[in-house]
Amino acid sequence: MRDKRRLAARAILALAGVELASQCAAAASPLSYLTSSGPKADSTLGLTWGLLIISIVVVVAMSALVLWAVFRSRAPGESSAPSMPSHEPSSFNIFGWGLATTILILVGCVAWTMVTLAAIDQPAKTPALTIEVTGNQWWWQVRYLSDEPAKTFVTANEIHVPVGEPVRVKLRSDDVIHSFWIPALAGKTDLIPGQVNTTWLEARKAGTYIGTCAEYCGLQHAHMGIRVVAEAADKFEAWRDNQLKAPAPATSDDLKVGAAAFSRRCAACHTVLGTTAGGILGPNLSHLMTRETLAAGEIPNDEGDLAGWIADPQQIKPGTQMPKIELTGDELQAITTYLISLK
Ligand code: CUA
Secondary structure, three states: HHHHHHHHHHHHHHHHHHHHHHHHHHHHHOHHHHHHHHOOHHHHHHHHHHHHHHHHHHHHHHEEEHHHHHOOOOOOOOOOOOOOOOOOHHHHHHHHHHHHHHHHHHHHHHHHHHHHHOOOOOOOOOOOOOEEEEEEOEEEEEEEOOHHHOOEEEEEEEEEOOOOOOEEEEEEEEOOEEEEEOOEEEEEEEEOOOOOOOEEOOOOOOHHHHHEEOOOOOHHHHHEEEEEEEEOOOHHHHHHHHHHHHOOOOOOOHHHHOOOOHHOOOOOOOOOEEEEEEEOOOOOOOOHHHHHHHOOOOOOOOOOHHHHHHHHHHHHHHOOOOOOOOOOOOHHHHHHHHOOOOO
């Protein structure tokens, strides 16, 4: 009786340990898939734990059976040489039960997976917001769609969503296969050139959720981060209204010099609303300073890092499509000053 209690206590301690470890992992690693912050990730989280526990039980049971077969005591006089498998009814029963159990567990796992996939296919209510995310080597273009053309806008590497609302995400690629993955909100969905895949996500509470490209896509695959900022409806509306507008025009002399240098050196690839800069090869910079990071999560978005990035992107992210442009010190300063005014 005491042994049983001790065993139960140990099992509870082990489970508490697993829970604690998973919480520590989630805190230490923003890409942890062992916590969930939205209804879509809830179902897959249950499946993840279920399949993990079933796999552990199977491995432990199989190991125990192998050890039992190796070390079982032999009857007196029994030969130690390996003998041919017996075909007596009792040994058939062992094989029959083993086969039946295996098939049952595997079919059960497949069924659970199919039920989960069906459950997360569509959100509980129709999404009011649709976003188109396009994968590029190695950054994400984010386009907010609307039936009214005046209400569409483009940003990059950072998605803002209202809390508690499902958001539909259409996924495209302009070059190679990428994969969109925000572990706490939604499992992976591939972005495939020439086709549009659709997923959805919903955040239960406000916060920033980190994601990444989950399909090898070239040299900087590991540096293709994306983040989802979930915020209260009024904050989201304010953010969206600001994104729809052109940034304040350059008024001071410094900003005018910077805007001119930007349009000369950078406008072939980047857009800034309300100016002649209309390039679409690189991220839209209209409201650059509302974003938390630069270069798809690679560096913080502040004046020093921004200047370093413009001066030599290849140093920070080798292979990136943004070339190192030979700028004079004055040009670099002017362009940086102009860019940090884009809010
Ligand atoms: Cu994009 Cu990996």
